Amino acid sequence: MNRPLDPGSWQYRELNSRAPTLSTLSDTLIALAEEGHPIVAGSADLQYSNGLVGFARRYPERFIQFGISEQNMVSAAAGLATTGLMPFVATFASFLALLCCEQIRMDVAYCAQPVRLIGHHAGISLGFYGTSHHATEDLAIMRSIADLTVVAPADGAQFAAAIRASVHHPQPIYFRIGRGHDPVVYDQDTPFAFGEAITHGIGDEITIIATGSSVHPALEATRALQAGGKSVGLIDMHTIKPLDEKAVLAAADRSRIILTVEEHTILGGLGGAVAEVMAEHGARARLVRHGIKDEFSLIAPPTHLYRHYRLDAQGIEEVARALLA
Amino acid sequence: MAAEAGDRAYEGAGPPFILGYHPLEHGRNSMNTTLTQDEITRLEERARFIRLETIRLISIAKVGHYSSAFSAAEIFATLYYDTMRIRRDEPAWIDRDRFLMGKGHAAVALFPVLADLGFFPKAWLDQYTRLGSPLGDHPDMRKVPGVDFSSGSIGHALSAGLGMALGARILKRDFRTFVMLGDGEMQEGQVWEAALAAANHGLSRLIAIIDRNGFQLDGRVDDTMAIEPLREKWEAFGWDVSDVDGHDVVSVAECLRRLRDDERRAKPACVIAHTIKGKGVSYMETEPGWHLGYLAPADEARAIEEIMAGAAR
The missing domain is CATH 3.40.50.920 (Rossmann fold)
Known part of the structure; x- marks a missing residue:
């Protein structure tokens, strides 16, 4: 498979190439919105990084730009969820899980709001951007929060399946995604169920x-x-x-x-x-x-x-x- | 200091007030903002009811935030008995106006109101803070019908209210979202993230009310971490700012009616309610140490007497 990412430099080989795992996010949310699900999305100045720009262009009235204020985004997502909407908010995992930990605990998990938190560029996938941008503690932190489901999909197909399954999942969810260039592991129709390895x-x-x-x-x-x-x-x-x-x-x-x-x-x-x-x-x-x-x-x-x-x-x-x- | 951790058994005797007077559904009924004398009398009576119930509930817990509740009593009374569109017995009505409190530690003043509105049985109040009770020092939406959002960690509520106001706009619903904030809460950075975002998104149906009682746990707000000039800060963040006397129900209610009904305003609105911490009980008004406390029986009797007489009014 000819991937557009150079494995040595970790740079794109061609402009406008899309990270398959992450482009799944926007594509799947658009599909769900078209099916009538009350999807809204929010980003904190990273809509190009997480691909939500696609959703934003398709549903501008359902996309909320929060600027660089991740904590505000997470609390607001909980407020949005109380009105019956299903918010997907995304930012780097390092900021989402660590900077917004208390907002996730208090406003999302403790308030039992079905917010979907997308922590992308997790682990060490941001390479030389350094420790500030690495998330090597997020699973441990998120796992300790009651009533929060924690999922780390392996590739785009599994991420898409997990997003689809989330529509019927009553609990809030933390999704952990890497830089989005995961090679294909699963076929598009591979079944997915939360908690079933x-x-x-x-x-x-x-x-x-x-x-x-x-x-x-x-x-x-x-x-x-x-x-x-x-x-x-x-x-x-x-x-x-x-x-x-x-x-x-x-x-x-x-x-x-x-x-x-x-x-x-x-x-x-x-x-x-x-x-x-x-x-x-x-x-x-x-x-x-x-x-x-x-x-x-x-x-x-x-x-x-x-x-x-x-x-x-x-x-x-x-x-x-x-x-x- | 009158606060004593006495071991006084709860007697179960509520204050001599009649619960349950209010219209079936209210809010957005008035074409003008002027209150009638009857309305003024009723709101003042409800504020007294809130103070007396606060004393009764804290006598069960044996420690609590009297003065934080007292500074906001007229604001609670006005919101729930005049401003907000709500339905008795229907705490989850989809088109109700929403209320959030950043200063969650004043929830002891909110619970009697919610019980009075029929959102949960009044008997719950008698078990305030006891093991298994839904009612604690801070409001919990999972446990208490009528609580629109949980709080306790200061600084989140305006963001959550922002989300509700965004949700209303996306869903094309016209409910208003009211967020009560403490003045010490202005020191939390997230408040200003939310302030920036609400103005940026033009959420004119989001109304913040700052209980400017001047005190926080460590002392005077402006000695702890200065927040003035407050009006200019909110104006600079793009909000429509009003100042009211937070203990004058006419001042509070007329302002909130105007902000609630003003459909021409493009900005979110901020009301700075100038209040007195401990208002209604003379010895609390002059003693900042009352942020958390417990009234000895003799002091409690005196507090009730003063509130009944409207002594500090």
Whole structure:
């Protein structure tokens, strides 16, 4: 597949190319609005970055530009939701989950308003923009807020399916999206249900549990290991909360090692959630959490960071091989 | 200081007031903004009712925000018994005017009004703050019918009200959104984000009311973090600003009727209600330490006496 993004520089190869995962957002919202769903969207000076400009052009009266005031946007989204509308508000995950944490807790989750929060450019996907723009704590923070569903789709098709499913989901949702250039993992019609992990196989030796943008590299690593004769499986844990405990325990029952992979600190995110389940159920498998090891991420082009932190396919494969040695 | 954490058992005796007088549906009925003498008398009576119920409820909790509630008593009375379009017994009516309070700690003054309007059983008030009660120090929309938005963390309410006003415009509904803010709340940055956005989006049906009682927890607002010139700040942010005497129901009601009904105004409106923290109870008016407190029985009797007599009026 000829992607428009250069993997070395992480720059666009051609002007006006669209990030497939993120362009899904606007396209799906337009489709839902056309079907009659009361969709409104808001952005805080990032409509080109998150692609909501497409929705804004199609439904200008349903798009709200908040300027650079993310906290105001989140509280206002909760107010909008009280009137019966379904707001989707988007900004960088670093700002949404950390700067607006208290607005999300008080106004969205505690008030039980069906706001859809889109934290995009999560993890280390903003590369050399630096730590201020990296979100490596968002899953841990959002997961600790009661009544908030936390989802990290693996690609555009899954994101679209999750947005569609959200129309019938009563709770507020935090969606975690990377930079939006995820390679295709799923067909357009792959079923999606919140809280139901997608098991791509359970390995006798290792089952990798990955989420969001880490699913595709984890899938490639799994295939490489399988090609080398290793019994390795993969679970796509797209919903961090509520966590699919059954899927975790089924894997932990059969595999010698569970390896969680996330573009996030290993504290409190996917790895933390899986650790809680395994510990409480006395699972026999060994757990290894792979991600950012309690440090502020470095500055580099994203692909270089993925290499450094061994979060690309090659890196995940290396980590798994070391465990099998 | 009269506040004592006494262990006085709640006696369950409410104030000698008749609950439940108001028209079936009110608001937007008046073609002019002038109040009749009957209307004035009724609003003053409702403000007294709010103060007395505040004392009764705090006697259950044994600590509470008397003075923050007292400074806003006429504002609550005017909003719910004159200005706002609401329906008795129908707290979720889709076309009701909305009310949010940034100063959520004055909710003790709101709950008796909501019960009086039939939004929840009056018996709930008797269990104020007790284990399992929907009624706490701050308003909770998930627990209390008639609370349009939860608050407690200061600075969010104007943004949430902004969202409701945006929602009304998108849905082509004509309800008004009223947001009561504390003057100390002006120190929260998010208030000014919302102020900027409301003017930018021309939300003329959003009306903010600032309870300018001059005090916050640490002392005088202007000694803690100066907020003046307040009028000029809101005007500079693109709002239509009015000043009212927040304890004169005529001043408050006529201003709110005018702002509610003025369809030519393109800007959101801000009312600076000049109030006295603890208004209605002489020894609270002169003592800033009453932000949080508890009345000993003798002081409570004196407070009720003063309120009944309208002593500070």
